[in-house]
Amino acid sequence: MTGRAGRRYRWQWIALALLAVALLPASAEERTDPAADQRAFQAHFRHAFPSVALNDFANGPYAVDKGMRKQWEEIMQFPPYEFALDRGKQLFETPFANGKSYADCFPNKGIGIRENYPYFDQETGEVVTLDLAINRCREKNGEKPLPYEVDDMAAIDAYMASTSRGKPFDIKIPDDRRALAAYENGKKFFYERRGQLNFSCASCHIEAAGKRLRGDILAPALGILASFPIFRTDWGSLGTVDRRFVTCNQQVRSVPFRPEDEAYRDLEYFLSYMSNGVALAGPGARP
Amino acid sequence: MASQNIRLGPEILATAITAITVALASAGWAATASDFDAAYRAAAQREQQAGALRNQWTPTEAALKAAQKAADMKDYDQAVVLAHQAEALANASIKQAEEQNALWRNAVVK
Numbered sequence: 001m002t003g004r005a006g007r008r009y010r011w012q013w014i015a016l017a018l019l020a021v022a023l024l025p026a027s028a029e030e031r032t033d034p035a036a037d038q039r040a041f042q043a044h045f046r047h048a049f050p051s052v053a054l055n056d057f058a059n060g061p062y063a064v065d066k067g068m069r070k071q072w073e074e075i076m077q078f079p080p081y082e083f084a085l086d087r088g089k090q091l092f093e094t095p096f097a098n099g100k101s102y103a104d105c106f107p108n109k110g111i112g113i114r115e116n117y118p119y120f121d122q123e124t125g126e127v128v129t130l131d132l133a134i135n136r137c138r139e140k141n142g143e144k145p146l147p148y149e150v151d152d153m154a155a156i157d158a159y160m161a162s163t164s165r166g167k168p169f170d171i172k173i174p175d176d177r178r179a180l181a182a183y184e185n186g187k188k189f190f191y192e193r194r195g196q197l198n199f200s201c202a203s204c205h206i207e208a209a210g211k212r213l214r215g216d217i218l219a220p221a222l223g224i225l226a227s228f229p230i231f232r233t234d235w236g237s238l239g240t241v242d243r244r245f246v247t248c249n250q251q252v253r254s255v256p257f258r259p260e261d262e263a264y265r266d267l268e269y270f271l272s273y274m275s276n277g278v279a280l281a282g283p284g285a286r287p
Numbered sequence: 288m289a290s291q292n293i294r295l296g297p298e299i300l301a302t303a304i305t306a307i308t309v310a311l312a313s314a315g316w317a318a319t320a321s322d323f324d325a326a327y328r329a330a331a332q333r334e335q336q337a338g339a340l341r342n343q344w345t346p347t348e349a350a351l352k353a354a355q356k357a358a359d360m361k362d363y364d365q366a367v368v369l370a371h372q373a374e375a376l377a378n379a380s381i382k383q384a385e386e387q388n389a390l391w392r393n394a395v396v397k
Contacts, residue, residue, distance in 0.1 A: 037395075044396045192391035193383065196344045196376070202394050255343035263341065 032180045034173045034273060037187065041274045045222040049210065055168075057223030058281040064210040065217045072285065081158060081231040081283045084238040088159030091152055096141040102156070105137035114164035115280055118269045119172065120179040127182050127265040131157055131240055135260075148259035149243035154229045157240055161229065161282030169226060169280065171273040186270025189263055190221075195254030201267070216287060223275045225268065227284025234287065241268055318363035326370035327354055333377035342384035347376040 045057065049064055056063040062072040079085075092110065095101045103109035107116075117130040128136075134156055135145040146153040173179050193200045204213065205221035212218075231238045242259035245267065249256035257263050330351060337343045354369035 040396050187395070188391055191394045192387040194342055194387070196346050196379075198383065200391070200394060202396075206394075206396060250345065253345045255345055255348060257341075 032184050034180070034183055038274055038276060042222060042277075044206070045209075045220050049220065054223075054277060055279040055281075057220055057275070058226035058278050058284075060219035060224060060227065060284070060286060061210075061217035063223075064220065068217055068287070075285055079231075079283075080233075080285050081229075081238050084155045084231070085158050085162060085283060087152075088155035088157070088162075091156050092159050096138070096143050098141050100141050102134065102137055105140065106133070110160055111163045112167060114161045114282070115167040115170050116172075118265060118272060120174055120176065120182060120269070122174060122176055122179070125178045126262070127186075127269045129241070129260065129265050129268055130160060131242065132260050132265065134160075149240055149246065150237060154238040154240050154243075157229045158238060158283035161280060164280045165282070166279050168277050169272055169275045171269070171276055173269075173273060182266045183270055183273065185263065186266035186268070189267045190270055195249065195252030197252040199252040201248065219286075221271065221274065223278040225271050226275055226278050227281045227286075229282060230284045230286045232286045238283065318367040320358070320361075320363060323354070323358045323363045323366045323370060326367045326374070327351070327358070330354070330370045330374035330377060333374050333381065337377050337380040337384065340381060340384040342380050342387075344376055344380045347373050347380060350376060 042054075045052075046054075049057075052063050059069075059072075062069040092102050103111075107113055114130060117133070118127045120126075121128045131148055131153055134153065135148070138145055146156075173183050190201045193203070202221070204218045205224060208218050209220040210217065225241055228244070229238050229240045230244070235243070240259075242264060245264045246256040246259065330347075334343060334347050334351060337347070350369050350373035354366045354373060357363075357366035357369055
């Protein structure tokens with residue numbers, strides 16, 4: 001090969017290499033890799049709380065504070081959500097006006113499936129939470145949707161969660177750019193600061209996890225949704241994930257979104273995926 | 288020499304606006320309904336922009352409501368001060384959303 005031809009080939013290779021670089025994402029940070037995120041996320045908490053077993057993260061602040069745990073164990077002699085749980089079972093088993101029931105809308109008749117929610121629906125291209133699926137089931141059968149944060153919705157959610165106790169979160173992110181985008185939206189929501197107090201979800205539940213905020217111990221983000229719905233003493237009733245997201249936003253002086261807003265569903269998708277492997281323990285009780 | 292852009296923080300701006308308004312009021316200047324309308328419109332517009340960025344703050348909403356309430360009571364001096372406060376808060380929430388659009392990545396656990 002002559003020197004001139006060699007130089008021409010060399011330039012062609014350089015041009016090809018430049019093209020390949022241009023086609024790559026602008027930086028490694030912009031690539032979405034949920035599995036790598038999950039490994040780093042769980043490793044962070046294993047390192048921060050080396051004496052806490054993975055499944056114990058489902059117990060939030062009680063997993064990381066001995067004093068609070070003692071109180072909680074006393075409370076759990078007579079769990080404050082028991083009445084709501086009984087009501088949830090009754091509501092779940094009561095047929096709709098058309099004779100069908102919740103069991104007709106879910107895989108395995110709705111029993112022992114909580115660990116798979118939220119999931120990404122590739123037909124509609126959106127994240128579907130358990131509560132959204134409950135209301136869609138109602139609407140499909142001619143019933144009015146329930147308010148998302150409290151009362152009957154929380155009770156039905158509690159009953160369905162109770163049938164999955166001990167089963168680990170098993171959230172899937174399909175190889176679908178829309179699912180990855182939803183995951184990334186949820187991740188962004190978790191880490192971005194908002195409200196006049198300039199807090200992110202991560203400010204409390206990663207950076208300050210296990211520390212005190214006034215009288216409360218902040219729960220680690222790992223496993224934080226595994227005990228939902230929760231009976232909060234502060235609320236005096238059972239509340240869903242939406243209720244928690246709304247109140248968290250209000251606490252940092254941010255105008256909350258409507259329950260089941262896409263942003264909240266994506267956030268729940270991200271957080272639940274981060275907790276894959278943590279056994280469900282819902283419904284739960286919190287201060 | 289290249290000129291430097293000096294940017295006032297929203298809190299400083301709100302304080303300055305409040306101080307000027309109070310000074311003008313004590314000097315005998317009184318706000319009118321049209322002053323309030325202009326101030327409220329500007330604040331509501333910025334709050335709408337914060338809404339488009341999905342980052343509204345509850346104190347902004349409270350200040351807007353309080354401004355409208357003061358105007359309903361024909362206390363335009365107070366209404367204008369509150370509307371300016373709401374605008375400053377809305378500006379801060381917009382700035383927060385714009386900055387966080389890139390900065391959130393720095394907080395990600397790696």
